[in-house]
Amino acid sequence: MSKTRAVKFSDAEIRRQAADPAVHDLRDPRHPGLYLRFGQDRQRGSWYLVKGKAWNHIARFPDLGAAAVLAELPALRQRLLRDSSATVALGGLATCGQLIDWYGNRMSLDRSLSAKRKAGAKxxxxxxxxxxxENVPVRELTAAVLDKELMWPCQQELSLSYVHQLFVLLVVAFLQAYKLGLIDKNPMADMKFVDFTKARIMPKAARLRGVHLVEVVPMLTDLFESRPGEAMLAIMMLCHGTRVGETRMARWSDISIPDGEWFIAAENTKTRTEHRLPLTAQAKALLTRYRAIQISQGYEGIYLFPSRRGRAISEGQASAVFSRIGQGEWTSHDLRKVARTAWTDLGIDGHIGEMLLNHSLGKIASTYINTQARAQRLAALEKWHNWLDERGFKSIHNLTDTQYEDSQNPVQATGGVGCEPVSNIVNGEVSK
Structure with missing residues (x-):
């Protein structure tokens, strides 16, 4: 009995035939010259393209399934037709699943990407x-296939903005693979998101407006008395328009009261550029009071927002904080939004507002505007914090009128807790 059996190639058929130890090779009459030879364990095998007496190894099974090999077969035959001695082994990115896995692993090793970005891509x-x-051959990925398998089903279940993120991730993955020669043609080169839907991606509506701060700021004042860490996280974001990720990782060594500056390291920012925020008199007083509370509670560590394990609170812990504070009515990002909107309403220059948010200014602006505009940014935050004072912020930082007039005076902590002058508390670590 022949050890070679004729079948219609499919992964399911190959696994059925693997159960018969009498079968050594498989072939498909529809594709002359293509063979699958089983390995000793019968679960794996090798693909061959036979021309004359030469058995040209193509790939391993199940690393490359039947659909992927059949999709590449015409190109392999052309390669052998042009040069009978040419190598026809496939590089391993024959299916979309393999390409996506390759790019996902590449992203996981990219030091320029934040942990949040890597987790989102994963x-x-x-x-x-x-x-x-996963099983779509790269050569068979057309706009119609992508629409049927991914784009249209996803838009039924996910937000349009997230579907757009999936599309962009896929476009970048294919482009990178093509540039590195891992695929010989980029099937997504001419695809655009608007090819799949004409619906516009609308920005999320703001759930927190300036008029709400009359209630929110007093609520944070009360919370500061019972849970100062949670209140402080929200207050710092509201006062400076910072992102939750860069705020939760703040260290006391990054806060300099004498210099009036909060430094945020590049690795903690979304734009991967360091951010320096000037501190107003109110912010200095607030930080002083908060550090004094930490010390009185026995914490003299390096973080403004420590977890029980001694590290900065995690993304999940910070999210839980805002779930409790916002009670589903607003999120941490709404604090950033309301700050930016209020700055515009207060007449703060738009360019200064973007600098405070640490947004990318674009190539042209970055080239021609070589200034951090510290004085203008400080003036903007002073106007903002004065506005917040009228809505209850003053009750949190407890800054006196005298200290408003002369913000260079050392700000004393309230409550009689053991707190040294600010320069020894905030600008670096407390030594014992």
């Missing part, structure tokens, strides 16, 4: 891209 790949596109 989730997108695991939950959406791989399940829907």
């Amino acid at each position: 989730s997108a790949i695991k939950c959406h891209l791989k399940p829907r596109l």
